Amino acid sequence: MRIAVLDNDRHQSELVCQVLSTAGHGCQTFGSSRELMTQARRDSFDMLIIHWHLPEGGASEAVHWVRDRFSATFPIMFITGRSNEDDIVAGLAAGADDYMIKPIRRGELVARVQALLRRAYPTQNAVEQIQFGGYVFQSRTGRVTMQGKPIDVTQKEFDLALLFFRNLGRPLSRAYILEAVWSRDVQIPSRTMDTHVSRVRSKLQLRPEHGFRLAPVYSYGYRLEQMSSGGVNNAAHNGSKHSPVNDSDAAD
Known part of the structure; x- marks a missing residue:
């Protein structure tokens, strides 16, 4: 599966991609929602992982854009450094399917990604x-x-x-x-x-x-x-x- 990772923190996005690549997935990082949108018009992805606190509220815009462009079952997971309920509710309400709170735990990341992909693409099993x-x-x-x-x-x-x-x-x-x-x-x-x-x-x-x-x-x-x-x-x-x-x- 090919997974897009949108995060303005390059170290964080590279860590996520390293974990997912080890698990057998293809992975591409993006530093801005504009960069993701440009590439997604030319390429295919199976899932989006996005940092919720992008500059200027770009995460919400990106999630809405993906939801409008791709299928309703396209899996989206957001990563946040805040554990308060309002922050999590906002991400899920915007259209995300799941979330993780920093610091990222490798095993949990792979497990959550695999669960979302199985749900979205049942015939891929x-x-x-x-x-x-x-x-x-x-x-x-x-x-x-x-x-x-x-x-x-x-x-x-x-x-x-x-x-x-x-x-x-x-x-x-x-x-x-x-x-x-x-x-x-x-x-x-x-x-x-x-x-x-x-x-x-x-x-x-x-x-x-x-x-x-x-x-x-x-x-x-x-x-x-x-x-x-x-x-x-x-x-x-x-x-x-x-x-x-x-x-x-x-x-x-």
Whole structure:
């Protein structure tokens, strides 16, 4: 999971990221709400951790902005150095899901983050077999079937397809896809990703007549959409403000 940490205290934000990185999460720090908002327009995050006492009340503004832009279940946790009830109530009322009081305890931080992520993304929990409509993914063997028929995919294609299905209706940035599927090998040519996306679309037949459409999102990345009888299932968009372009505009 990729977690954004907003804190004007650089030492504090780096400590939080160090703890979360050790626990297996990707992490990016921001020193101001403006910086976070700019990056979030181009990139994808799974959670926000924010220091509640940013200068000029920036924390409340950032939380409201995130709540307006992302899904209602997007997890937000704030960190505060004050333990008085009014301070905590203000953060929760603004839209945060949980909080921690300084000094940060590493074990508690990881536990609270994991709990929020499990609640927000229940399908991300590791299971041996995962089903989406007529598609069944077997995580241990890297096999995928469509209506009971096996589909010949490479491990990277399997990982990419499962990533899209686990984030159904959600736009994924190119940077997010690179980190999630190719891990540390982030210097791969851009064309490599587009080629893999094209193969996944073709092999899994992700076309409207089969109930799903894998579409590019202009200047951002890709999104897998579930189709209803009247077109795209808007309920699966999770409140995203991004607009997909036609398949013909894909770079593949």
